[in-house]
Amino acid sequence: MQAPSTQNKPGTAIGLKLTAVFLFMVMAAMIKEATQSVPAGQAVFFRSLFAMPIIMIWIWHRGDLRQALVPVNLMGHIWRGLFGTTAMALTFAGLGLLPLPEVTAIGYATPMFTVILAALMLGETVRFFRISAVALGLVGVMIVIWPRLSVDADSLGTAGTIGALMVLGASILRALVQIHIRTLVKTEHTAAIVFYFSLTATVLSLLSLPFGWVVPSAFDATLLIGAGLVGGVAQILVTSSYRFGGASMLAPFDYASLIFAAIIGYFIFAEVPTLNMVAGAALVVLGGVLIIWRERQLGMDRRKARQVTDPKG
Numbered sequence: 001m002q003a004p005s006t007q008n009k010p011g012t013a014i015g016l017k018l019t020a021v022f023l024f025m026v027m028a029a030m031i032k033e034a035t036q037s038v039p040a041g042q043a044v045f046f047r048s049l050f051a052m053p054i055i056m057i058w059i060w061h062r063g064d065l066r067q068a069l070v071p072v073n074l075m076g077h078i079w080r081g082l083f084g085t086t087a088m089a090l091t092f093a094g095l096g097l098l099p100l101p102e103v104t105a106i107g108y109a110t111p112m113f114t115v116i117l118a119a120l121m122l123g124e125t126v127r128f129f130r131i132s133a134v135a136l137g138l139v140g141v142m143i144v145i146w147p148r149l150s151v152d153a154d155s156l157g158t159a160g161t162i163g164a165l166m167v168l169g170a171s172i173l174r175a176l177v178q179i180h181i182r183t184l185v186k187t188e189h190t191a192a193i194v195f196y197f198s199l200t201a202t203v204l205s206l207l208s209l210p211f212g213w214v215v216p217s218a219f220d221a222t223l224l225i226g227a228g229l230v231g232g233v234a235q236i237l238v239t240s241s242y243r244f245g246g247a248s249m250l251a252p253f254d255y256a257s258l259i260f261a262a263i264i265g266y267f268i269f270a271e272v273p274t275l276n277m278v279a280g281a282a283l284v285v286l287g288g289v290l291i292i293w294r295e296r297q298l299g300m301d302r303r304k305a306r307q308v309t310d311p312k313g
Helices: 010-034 040-049 052-062 065-069 074-095 100-107 110-121 128-148 159-184 190-211 218-241 247-269 275-297 303-307
Strands: none
Touching: 010 040, 010 074, 010 100, 010 218, 010 247, 040 074, 040 190, 040 218, 052 065, 052 190, 052 218, 065 190, 074 100, 074 159, 074 190, 100 128, 100 159, 100 247, 100 275, 110 128, 110 159, 110 275, 128 159, 128 275, 190 218, 247 275
């Protein structure tokens, strides 16, 4: 498998990563607005379809077109696409029901679930330090979603509760995707993983067609197409950032998304983060950073897996 050329340019790497994180939040805001009137499955279709031209141009420019179009493990790409597309659909549905910062905070649970699944599915040794970090992060997630939960049966059907459970389910599926990618990168080129996810997500999203697709207004269509284009550029930037810096160095910058989400949520949607959300998110971020630090200490470089992670939703 062809290895991508890398250079040690931390400033460039961080700039690319932060720009990508910001663009993913812009994309999420566009999806959030559009899903007020457009079904989540339809939003996934637009997000995936209109990202493909951007991704194909990038792959062609890198000279990886042949590697992108000729997979070694086609079924592996299909399974990855199924898990990732479902996660994207759940996230998009959650965006229509919850504040943007809250969706972002709950999404930070993915590294916690990744550690758990790595132990269960890959047989990785998880010792006390990482178990403690995972527990800390999951406590933070519970603090964020606790106001959405209630023993009252009527409350369990509220939009907020459903949205929180959807985003939490998406986090678990994204962790499953990360586990799958760790196996997939052993035989597949990065370009193939990126291309086939966009392709399978576009095709699989069409399965939601019988469940209420609508003719979008000009405004909603602009948002959906824009989300696809912006998401495609963000995916390229985050992948490119790993050519200039290591995964362990760049991973903490993912948490800048909470700052961007809070700013966009406040000025665009008049959303003010609650005390529960801030406190819970702080614990989740702390748990995630501790996991990243521990993996770096153990020399567990996830560069290949991180650079082809699912597009944010």
